[in-house]
Structures are given as C-alpha cells and as structure tokens.
Amino acid sequence: MGSVTGWAAVNGPLLIVGLGVLLIGLLLPWLTAGLSTDRWLRGSVVVAGVLACGGALWPMVRQDPGNDAISTASVGTPRGSSLTPAACVDTLSRRMGELTAASRLVSIAEAASAPARVDPIGLVSGSATGTYHAVADDLVAVARQQGVPLFNRETLGSLDNLRKLADPNENAALGFAQSDILAWLARSDDPANRKAAMLLRLVLPLYAEEVHVLARTGVQTLGDLAGRRVVTAASSQGSLHTAENLLRAAGVVPASLDSQQTAAAALCSVLTGRADAMVIVAGKPTPNLVSLDALRDHPARPLDSVHLLSLELPAGTVGYETARIDSGDYPWVAQPVSTLAVRALLMAFDFSPQRTAYQQRRCRQLQRLGRLIERELPALGQAPHHAKWREVDAQRPVSGWRRDTCSRLGGG
Incomplete structure (x- = not known):
C-alpha cells in the first residue's frame, strides 16, 4: 500500500498529462475541424503521449510484489526487524x-x-x-x-x-x-x-554511585565525545551535573548536551543513533540499564551498537572514586568495565x-x-x-563535611 501511494504521488500527474497528449494526437483533425491533417504532427503528438504514459506506468510494471522484502534485504535487515x-x-x-x-x-x-x-x-x-x-x-x-x-x-x-x-x-x-x-x-x-x-x-555515608556512560561503539574514550551528541535523563539532575563536570575536566565540548528527555527516550536516542552517548549516575544495577534486557532478542540487535565506556579519574577533580561494572551487573554486559563513582550521602x-x-x-x-x-x-x-x-558503613570517614548532631550517627 505504501508503494502504491508513493507511485501515485509522483507518477500520477505524468500519466494524466500523457493520456491528455495522446488523446489530443488522436483527435487532432476533429479538434481543428479538419484543418490539421499532417500525419507527422499527429504521429509526433501520439508518440509523446505514449512515452509519457509509459514512463508513468513503468515503475508499476517492474515492481515485484515482494519488493518490500527485497529492499530491506538490500541493507541486510529483514522486514519488520528495524527498531523505531x-x-x-x-x-x-x-x-x-x-x-x-x-x-x-x-x-x-x-x-x-x-x-x-x-x-x-x-x-x-x-x-x-x-x-x-x-x-x-x-x-x-x-x-x-x-x-x-x-x-x-x-x-x-x-x-x-x-x-x-x-x-x-x-x-x-x-x-x-x-x-x-x-x-x-x-x-x-x-x-x-x-x-x-x-x-x-x-x-550517613551510603554507597558508591557508578557513572554509566552508554555510548555508540564508535565512541571509545571520553575524548571521542567532542562534537557529538550527549544526553541525560530529565529525572536526574545529578547525572547532568556529573556529565558536565567530567566533560569539562577532560576538555571535551560536545555538540549538544540534552537533559530534557525521559530515561527511556534518552536511552533510545543512543540505541537508534540519534545521540552518541548517555550519562547515568546511579548505584548498580540501575533499572534504567537493566531494562535493556528487553531488547536482547530483538531482530535488529540494537545492543550490538552500544557499550559502556571505560572512564579514568580526571586530574584535579573532587568527589570521585574508582569503580567497576561487572558482567554480572547487567545481562547484556560481556566484560568488566572500569569506571568512576560518586559517593551517595544522606x-x-x-x-x-x-x-x-x-x-x-x-x-x-x-x-x-x-x-x-x-x-x-x-x-x-x-x-x-x-x-x-x-x-553502607556508618563510620566511613567523609572529608569536608561535619556530622549531624541531631541524628548522632557515626559519632555525630
């Protein structure tokens, strides 16, 4: 149905013009009250009309009923397997x-x-x-x-x-x-x-919040995000702050840093190639990334085009520690990934x-x-x-912050 609609939009007017010219050629003597009987003129007009009609009808004649499957096969993707x-x-x-x-x-x-x-x-x-x-x-x-x-x-x-x-x-x-x-x-x-x-x-000092950078496979380092599209979820102001901080520390200026999408929409921007990376700061395993298991068996294999980026501790930054995301944290992660973490504090x-x-x-x-x-x-x-x-260790030292004397936890 989509192919017929496309044909009508492009070739329909050409067919109408062709039929009109053909009709004029056939009826030329009658239209001119017998004044024009030149066979060459009539023949030329008729041929022009036939060619116009043929040009309009040719795409329909050559179209294979299975053309949708052929066209999608030409890019290596079976019909219905693309991930919109x-x-x-x-x-x-x-x-x-x-x-x-x-x-x-x-x-x-x-x-x-x-x-x-x-x-x-x-x-x-x-x-x-x-x-x-x-x-x-x-x-x-x-x-x-x-x-x-x-x-x-x-x-x-x-x-x-x-x-x-x-x-x-x-x-x-x-x-x-x-x-x-x-x-x-x-x-x-x-x-x-x-x-x-x-x-x-x-x-109370709590736990490490790992920095997850889900990136397209063409992005191998934080520096590769220069001039590229980076996203965070609108529901996580902390992730936006960390993304800005780490990019600035690495001297990286992205083409854009979008923080207006939902978590699902931001993830899908990366999975479908409309963004190059997404930054998520959350204690592993975070449901946002666990949810990707729903796409593991999708025919388009979108998880093959993304990975978690390895991160190193930027010089001169405060508030970060080294961490690791293991293959058991997310079903779709095959190898351990070195990353950074922030400490969650109550x-x-x-x-x-x-x-x-x-x-x-x-x-x-x-x-x-x-x-x-x-x-x-x-x-x-x-x-x-x-x-x-x-x-969680209530006695864990946290430099720079005075303990709360009302709750009296950890020697406060």
Whole structure:
C-alpha cells in the first residue's frame, strides 16, 4: 500500500498529462475541424503521449510484489526487524515499569498512610526508576515497622533534594545527594551556594554511585565525545551535573548536551543513533540499564551498537572514586568495565541550633531516625533489601563535611 501511494504521488500527474497528449494526437483533425491533417504532427503528438504514459506506468510494471522484502534485504535487515524510536521507548518504558512497579506501590501507600497528626517525616530521594528511590523504600519499610512515619518523596535527584531540604515549606527532613555535587556546592563561586553548603550536615555515608556512560561503539574514550551528541535523563539532575563536570575536566565540548528527555527516550536516542552517548549516575544495577534486557532478542540487535565506556579519574577533580561494572551487573554486559563513582550521602540541614519550632521539630525527627538507622542497619544489609545497603558503613570517614548532631550517627 505504501508503494502504491508513493507511485501515485509522483507518477500520477505524468500519466494524466500523457493520456491528455495522446488523446489530443488522436483527435487532432476533429479538434481543428479538419484543418490539421499532417500525419507527422499527429504521429509526433501520439508518440509523446505514449512515452509519457509509459514512463508513468513503468515503475508499476517492474515492481515485484515482494519488493518490500527485497529492499530491506538490500541493507541486510529483514522486514519488520528495524527498531523505531517509538517502539524502543514503549518497550523500555514497559520494562522499567515492571522493574519498579512494587517500589511505586509501596511509595504511594506509605505517603497516603502518613496523616499530619502523626508528624510524617519526608525523605527526598530521586526518580522512581533510580537507586535512590529503591534504597529509600527499604528505609521507609523498616521505619514503618518500628512505628516511625517516614515516607519516600520522588524528586529530580540531588540538586532538587538540597533545595527541598532548605525550604521550611517542604516536608523534607533528610535527603540523598551525590558527593561531586556537594563538593561543587562548597567550592562554588556563588556565595549563596557556599552558604548553603555550610549549613549542610552529613547524616550517613551510603554507597558508591557508578557513572554509566552508554555510548555508540564508535565512541571509545571520553575524548571521542567532542562534537557529538550527549544526553541525560530529565529525572536526574545529578547525572547532568556529573556529565558536565567530567566533560569539562577532560576538555571535551560536545555538540549538544540534552537533559530534557525521559530515561527511556534518552536511552533510545543512543540505541537508534540519534545521540552518541548517555550519562547515568546511579548505584548498580540501575533499572534504567537493566531494562535493556528487553531488547536482547530483538531482530535488529540494537545492543550490538552500544557499550559502556571505560572512564579514568580526571586530574584535579573532587568527589570521585574508582569503580567497576561487572558482567554480572547487567545481562547484556560481556566484560568488566572500569569506571568512576560518586559517593551517595544522606544529608540534612543543620537543625541543631533549635532556635525555632521548625528546627526543634526537625531535630527531634532526626534523633528518632538516627536511633532507628543505627539499630536496623545490619538488617538493611540483608535480602530482600537493595544490595547497595551492604556497602553502607556508618563510620566511613567523609572529608569536608561535619556530622549531624541531631541524628548522632557515626559519632555525630
């Protein structure tokens, strides 16, 4: 049907003109009331009409009924095997939904069951498809079992969390943040950022958040991204910050750095060649990349055209550590990949002065949560809780940050 439609659009007018010329040639004596009887003129007009009609009809005559299969075979792809951006987004979105369905239901139920009269405590985490959110759900479940009304708030990640922590109108007693963002905040040229950093306190050092750079196979180093298209998910402000920081440290200027797409759409931009790389900062295994297993058996074999980029620690950068992504972390990764990581930290603003009713309430909440976390940390490190809890050490030293004196975790 598509071929017929294309033929009509291009050759239909030519056929009409050809038929008209042919008709004029045949009827020329009658049209001129017998004045024109020159056989050569009539013959020329008729031949012109026949040629025009033949030119219009030739593509239909030579077209093989199986031409679709032939044309796609000519580029080595069987009919129906190509991966369109829309089909890719639909597949990955559905897979991400499956991976995070249980977490979403828990979050909704916990938020709905926290009436104001029991003084609910907000924990600002991140995207529902990210590791922050999954780890926060574990903490919420344990807290609820102990009668602590903690609930998980989905956010855009580290920067959004810090803004909510600083806002008295937000129910955010504590939240997650990346170590590289905190380092940037403390060293910012903006006095307001430095002032905000001075008011931050470390509640609990958490786990390593690996930097995943999913790139086209033609991209072998971070330097290869110069003049190329890089994307991050709109739901992860932290990933955007890390991408900008690492590219700047490597002296790389990409053609574009797009942070407006959903996670599924950004991944599909790379898989279908509309972008060259995507940066995801999240504790492994992140559902965003686990979702790619839904495409492993696709006839177009889109995973053959991408890989995880190996990264080295840039000189002079602060807030990063070396890490590794193993073949067992994602089913489609064949070999271990050296990469970088940021440390996820559980932070709060300093409510210890307790000068206002708001600060007093927040400090009491953090005291309660601190006792709970200290008691339940061994249990959180066991199944079925997220594997990243096994990396958590409350005594881990974190340079540059004062411990929170309300929660009193790790010697605070």
